[in-house]
Amino acid sequence: MTPAAPQPTTHRVVIVGAGFGGLECAHRLKGAPVSITLVDRRNHHLFQPLLYQVATASLATSEIAWPIRYLLRDRPEVTTLFATVNGVDAQNKRVLLDDGDALPYDTLVLATGARHAYFGHDEWEPFAPGLKTLEDATTLRRRILVAFERAERETDEERRAALLTFVIVGAGPTGVELAGTIAELARDTLPPDFRNIDTHKARVVLIEAGPRVLAGFADDLSAYAQRSLEGLGVEVILGQAVTECSADGVVYGGQRLQSRTLIWAAGVRASPAAEWLGASADRAGRLQVLSDLTVPGHPDIFAIGDTVVVADPEGKPVPGIAPAAKQQGRHVAASVKARLAGQVPAPFHYRHAGSLAQIGKRKAVIDFGAIKLRGTIAWWIWGIAHIYFLIGLRNRLSVAISWLWIHARDQRAARLITQGSSKVAR
Amino acid sequence: MTPAAPQPTTHRVVIVGAGFGGLECAHRLKGAPVSITLVDRRNHHLFQPLLYQVATASLATSEIAWPIRYLLRDRPEVTTLFATVNGVDAQNKRVLLDDGDALPYDTLVLATGARHAYFGHDEWEPFAPGLKTLEDATTLRRRILVAFERAERETDEERRAALLTFVIVGAGPTGVELAGTIAELARDTLPPDFRNIDTHKARVVLIEAGPRVLAGFADDLSAYAQRSLEGLGVEVILGQAVTECSADGVVYGGQRLQSRTLIWAAGVRASPAAEWLGASADRAGRLQVLSDLTVPGHPDIFAIGDTVVVADPEGKPVPGIAPAAKQQGRHVAASVKARLAGQVPAPFHYRHAGSLAQIGKRKAVIDFGAIKLRGTIAWWIWGIAHIYFLIGLRNRLSVAISWLWIHARDQRAARLITQGSSKVAR
Numbered sequence: 063m064t065p066a067a068p069q070p071t072t073h074r075v076v077i078v079g080a081g082f083g084g085l086e087c088a089h090r091l092k093g094a095p096v097s098i099t100l101v102d103r104r105n106h107h108l109f110q111p112l113l114y115q116v117a118t119a120s121l122a123t124s125e126i127a128w129p130i131r132y133l134l135r136d137r138p139e140v141t142t143l144f145a146t147v148n149g150v151d152a153q154n155k156r157v158l159l160d161d162g163d164a165l166p167y168d169t170l171v172l173a174t175g176a177r178h179a180y181f182g183h184d185e186w187e188p189f190a191p192g193l194k195t196l197e198d199a200t201t202l203r204r205r206i207l208v209a210f211e212r213a214e215r216e217t218d219e220e221r222r223a224a225l226l227t228f229v230i231v232g233a234g235p236t237g238v239e240l241a242g243t244i245a246e247l248a249r250d251t252l253p254p255d256f257r258n259i260d261t262h263k264a265r266v267v268l269i270e271a272g273p274r275v276l277a278g279f280a281d282d283l284s285a286y287a288q289r290s291l292e293g294l295g296v297e298v299i300l301g302q303a304v305t306e307c308s309a310d311g312v313v314y315g316g317q318r319l320q321s322r323t324l325i326w327a328a329g330v331r332a333s334p335a336a337e338w339l340g341a342s343a344d345r346a347g348r349l350q351v352l353s354d355l356t357v358p359g360h361p362d363i364f365a366i367g368d369t370v371v372v373a374d375p376e377g378k379p380v381p382g383i384a385p386a387a388k389q390q391g392r393h394v395a396a397s398v399k400a401r402l403a404g405q406v407p408a409p410f411h412y413r414h415a416g417s418l419a420q421i422g423k424r425k426a427v428i429d430f431g432a433i434k435l436r437g438t439i440a441w442w443i444w445g446i447a448h449i450y451f452l453i454g455l456r457n458r459l460s461v462a463i464s465w466l467w468i469h470a471r472d473q474r475a476a477r478l479i480t481q482g483s484s485k486v487a488r
Numbered sequence: 489m490t491p492a493a494p495q496p497t498t499h500r501v502v503i504v505g506a507g508f509g510g511l512e513c514a515h516r517l518k519g520a521p522v523s524i525t526l527v528d529r530r531n532h533h534l535f536q537p538l539l540y541q542v543a544t545a546s547l548a549t550s551e552i553a554w555p556i557r558y559l560l561r562d563r564p565e566v567t568t569l570f571a572t573v574n575g576v577d578a579q580n581k582r583v584l585l586d587d588g589d590a591l592p593y594d595t596l597v598l599a600t601g602a603r604h605a606y607f608g609h610d611e612w613e614p615f616a617p618g619l620k621t622l623e624d625a626t627t628l629r630r631r632i633l634v635a636f637e638r639a640e641r642e643t644d645e646e647r648r649a650a651l652l653t654f655v656i657v658g659a660g661p662t663g664v665e666l667a668g669t670i671a672e673l674a675r676d677t678l679p680p681d682f683r684n685i686d687t688h689k690a691r692v693v694l695i696e697a698g699p700r701v702l703a704g705f706a707d708d709l710s711a712y713a714q715r716s717l718e719g720l721g722v723e724v725i726l727g728q729a730v731t732e733c734s735a736d737g738v739v740y741g742g743q744r745l746q747s748r749t750l751i752w753a754a755g756v757r758a759s760p761a762a763e764w765l766g767a768s769a770d771r772a773g774r775l776q777v778l779s780d781l782t783v784p785g786h787p788d789i790f791a792i793g794d795t796v797v798v799a800d801p802e803g804k805p806v807p808g809i810a811p812a813a814k815q816q817g818r819h820v821a822a823s824v825k826a827r828l829a830g831q832v833p834a835p836f837h838y839r840h841a842g843s844l845a846q847i848g849k850r851k852a853v854i855d856f857g858a859i860k861l862r863g864t865i866a867w868w869i870w871g872i873a874h875i876y877f878l879i880g881l882r883n884r885l886s887v888a889i890s891w892l893w894i895h896a897r898d899q900r901a902a903r904l905i906t907q908g909s910s911k912v913a914r
Contacts, residue, residue: 105637105905122550124902132903135680142681144637144905163641196906211531211570254561255568456893456901460886467882475882476550477558479531479570480622481907 072097072139073402076157076167078147079333080107080130082384083367084173086391088140094399097139099165101157103146105129108196109452111384112461114236116199117325118243119207119251119477120468123196125460128453147174150338152360169362171394172335172349176368176382179331179346186307190229190324193236200480202325206244207479209323210252213259224320226264229312231304232328233270234277235419238287240325241268242422245294250472266296267321269314271303271328276427278381278417283427286436290421304328330382332369339363344371353409355394364397366390374412384451385415418444423468498523498565499828502583502593504573505759506533506556508810509793510599512817514566520825523565525591527583529572531555534622535878537810538887540662542625543751544669545633545677545903546894549622551886554879573600576764578786595788597820598761598775602794602808605757605772612733616655616750619662626906628751632670633905635749636678639685650746652690655738657730658754659696660703661845664713666751667694668848671720676898692722693747695740697729697754702853704807704843709853712862716847730754756808758795765789770797779835781820790823792816800838810877811841844870849894 073096077084080102088100109126116123131142143165149158150172156164178192191201206228213225228244230237248264268275268291274284275291275298288298299314306313311321329346336343341357342350348371349357355372357363367387372380380386389412397407416430418440426444428435435443445465449458467473499522503510506528514526535552542549557568569591575584576598582590604618617627632654639651654670656663674690694701694717700710701717701724714724725740732739737747755772762769767783768776774797775783781798783789793813798806806812815838823833842856844866852870854861861869871891875884893899 105633105903122548123906124548124904127904129681129903131681132899138683141683143641144634145641196904200906207531208570215569215571255555255557257564257567456889456899459889460901463882463885463889473558473882475886477531477555478550478553478622480549480626 073398074099074166074168075171075398076101076165076169077171077173078102078157078335079173079175079367079369080104080142081110081173081175081367081387083387083391084171085130085133086388087171087173087366087395088134088137088391090392090395091398092137094395095402096169096398097141098137099141099143099167100130100134101143101145101147101159101165102130103144104195105131105144106196107133107453110194111451112448113193113196113199114239114243116196116476117193117202117206117240118247119203119474120243121461121464122476123200125457125464126452127196128457133453148338150363152339152363155362167362169398170364171391172338172357172363172365172369173367173387173391174333174335174369176330176332176346176348178326179329180326181329183307186326189309190231190307190312190326192326193240203476204479204481205323206247207477210248210256210259210261210264211479212322214256215258220320222259223265224311225322226259226261227267227311227319227321228264228323228325229267229269229319229321230325230327231269231307231312232326233268233272233275233298233300234327235417237268237270237325237327238275238291239420240327241266241296242291242294242420245291245296246422246472247474249295251474251477262295266294267299267319268296269299269302269304269312271301273301275300276417276419279419279427279429280434283429283434283436287419287421287427290425294422330368335365335369346371354397354407355390355410364394366394372410372412374414380412381414381417383417386412389413418447420444423465499824500525500592500594501597501824502527502591502595503597503599504528504583504761505599505601505793505795506530506568507536507599507601507793507813509813509817510597511556511559512814513597513599513792513821514560514563514817516818516821517824518563520821521828522595522824523567524563525567525569525593526556526560527569527571527573527585527591528556529570530621531557531570532622533559533879536620537877538874539619539622539625540665540669542622542902543619543628543632543666544673545629545900546669547887547890548902549626551883551890552878553622554883559879574764576761576789578765578789581788593788595824596790597817598764598783598789598791598795599793599813599817600759600761600795602756602758602772602774604752605755606752607755609733612752615735616657616733616738616752618752619666629902630905630907631749632673633903636674636682636685636687636690637905638748640682641684646746648685649691650737651748652685652687653693653737653745653747654690654749654751655693655695655745655747656751656753657695657733657738658752659694659698659701659724659726660753661843663694663696663751663753664701664717665846666753667692667722668717668720668846671717671722672848672898673900675721677900677903688721692720693725693745694722695725695728695730695738697727699727701726702843702845705845705853705855706860709855709860709862713845713847713853716851720848756794761791761795772797780823780833781816781836790820792820798836798838800840806838807840807843809843812838815839844873846870849891 332347758773
């Protein structure tokens with residue numbers, strides 16, 4: 063299975079990963095005298111900032127995912143490959159695929175992202191799954207919904223309490239958003255549907271090792287977010303590291319908390335791009351790149367997004383968020399164009415536009431640096447911004463309708479337990 | 489895990505299966521002096537008539553499925569159980585669950601449906617999956633989309649041709665609708681997205697053992713449906729039974745057809761309700777019921793829908809379609825009410841409202857008996873009827889928008905390959 067060879071005279075760009083960074087790079091290379099091969103092991107681009115809404119039955123999978131080749135259908139110079147990369151032969155300038163094929167490149171862009179990380183405790187993953195892919199989201203959705211179903215049939219008080227305890231480890235934006243939405247699911251959406259349990263009594267516990275929730279936001283926004291979560295009934299536990307995850311629950315600060323549903327939102331580990339190149343990486347596996355986003359010693363290899371660590375103008379690491387990856391993708395596209403025009407590319411400068419997080423269905427916090435917003439007005443900006451950044455009118459309309467129903471009727475359309483019958487409930 | 493016991497003084501109705509028949513029965517028992525337990529091994533009611541649209545990436549799973557307990561949230565006397573039934577202890581009037589629990593009943597309604605059947609060739613199932621559940625649909629969707637992805641990377645002509653050959657076995661409504669939609673996917677939706685293959689060249693082959701497509705419709709509608717399918721590029725093969733299904737393709741009439749994507753739409757087998765009762769069944773495993781829809785020898789057990797065979801007023805078997813199951817559910821509810829009021833229930837009389845099938849996105853056939861419709865007008869009636877029978881404004885709106893996009897832009901929103909990365913492509 064050899065992919066069609068691009069025109070040999072054209073500069074060949076291979077982009078690995080069609081997340082925010084890789085896709086933006088492909089988009090911004092429009093008009094450049096290059097042929098592009100975009101490789102991803104998924105067939106879809108995923109709008110990760112709303113993935114937690116799939117996990118909590120608020121949105122359908124197809125509302126936040128698009129076939130990659132559809133997004134590039136109008137670009138005849140772009141070939142989309144549904145394939146898994148497992149190495150780079152930098153000497154011969156080839157990307158290695160796990161089926162034995164190889165893709166020759168003139169310029170390589172590694173935008174391979176990150177997975178969740180367990181700080182050396184990979185054995186926790188089966189008990190505390192994370193949230194990075196659509197399958198992760200539908201798996202979490204199944205676990206959350208099945209816990210309520212099992213609780214409905216459980217007569218032992220202690221086991222029922224464990225089934226109705228949901229623990230989220232890590233209080234960054236994903237953890238906060240998951241905690242708030244699960245609390246609302248239990249308080250607003252589910253109560254009329256159950257006969258034997260009072261879903262209001264479900265406990266949602268958010269455990270954070272650091273001193274506050276939303277550490278990337280200003281102090282007062284963190285405090286507001288915590289108060290808002292507590293207003294929704296979420297128990298926020300700060301300054302406590304989780305020391306054990308098992309089928310029974312978690313241990314933190316020497317205490318054991320019985321829970322059948324743990325969710326990991328505490329850390330990420332970069333994809334193995336650094337290993338492919340034998341290049342130096344930080345503790346989270348993130349490639350250390352130069353100021354022009356190339357890999358040291360490999361001027362023809364760029365790396366962007368969650369798979370790299372790069373400093374902003376103040377020397378702080380650029381955050382692992384979609385706008386940062388997109389800025390880097392745009393920068394690499396400009397650099398490739400500049401080089402082909404015989405110019406020297408400029409170094410990358412990150413501009414932080416702001417941080418946003420939703421807390422339940424009517425509140426959000428937004429930290430624009432100079433301007434800080436919270437509450438309902440922040441929620442409207444959050445909602446409009448997210449709908450704006452979705453791709454295509456159809457998905458914008460669809461997500462807007464889904465949110466309207468959640469707000470007006472507390473009805474979440476995607477409460478589907480798939481991947482198995484009731485046997486999964488045991 | 490014992491479910492809460494219903495009030496002992498109330499007449500206890502247990503309904504097994506929340507398809508069209510079981511759900512309708514629960515709805516129609518509203519106001520009756522009964523407590524109801526509705527058991528299903530899925531957490532959702534499925535609108536099966538549109539399941540082929542999920543399999544062909546036209547609709548999202550959540551557009552045609554609803555949490556069962558949500559549909560009955562306003563009925564405090566109804567308890568929904570997410571559990572799997574594996575037997576009936578008719579002597580002690582208890583339904584047996586596979587986790588060891590038992591549900592006592594005064595009246596039992598078996599509405600357990602059917603699965604696809606391979607006429608004694610169950611070994612064909614891995615190669616030619618059928619379409620009954622949401623997972624069946626997302627599995628088929630994955631296989632269809634992956635076949636195009638693999639073809640895009642395949643250089644061997646013969647293997648590429650096999651990847652671009654889609655075989656549907658059985659030309660009833662599901663087979664016809666699948667064939668038409670896959671043909672349109674290949675002709676209208678996918679062409680601009682691929683670089684190495686011309687998806688117009690995909691072959692869609694519909695094989696039917698009987699003498700015509702849509703055998704349940706009038707002759708001229710069958711002929712029209714066949715012409716319309718052929719107009720979409722579907723190859724219709726009649727009077728040929730499939731004698732082998734394998735990873736390489738099918739054999740029919742002594743001929744071998746290379747294909748990597750087979751879909752089974754040729755027959756169903758009833759759920760094991762007859763086995764649970766040791767009652768007599770036809771060759772397809774369907775329970776033979778009396779004219780009042782009770783099981784012979786078990787006046788307190790009703791059976792309805794695809795799990796039974798019952799004759800219409802002309803002596804022909806009632807078809808396995810949603811309206812028939814709903815009529816039976818309604819009849820059982822009326823019978824239970826009549827008995828509780830000391831009356832003798834009437835026998836069931838099936839009234840056939842009509843048969844509908846869509847052929848591609850702008851044509852349909854409708855057989856109302858006296859009135860027969862085809863073409864665009866029939867499509868509009870088909871579309872409006874299906875949107876009308878969906879549950880809730882939200883899903884109606886959502887499906888209408890999805891269809892609008894398919895019609896106006898040939899864009900199918902749910903082209904997602906899930907349950908695995910590119911490794912599934914090999």
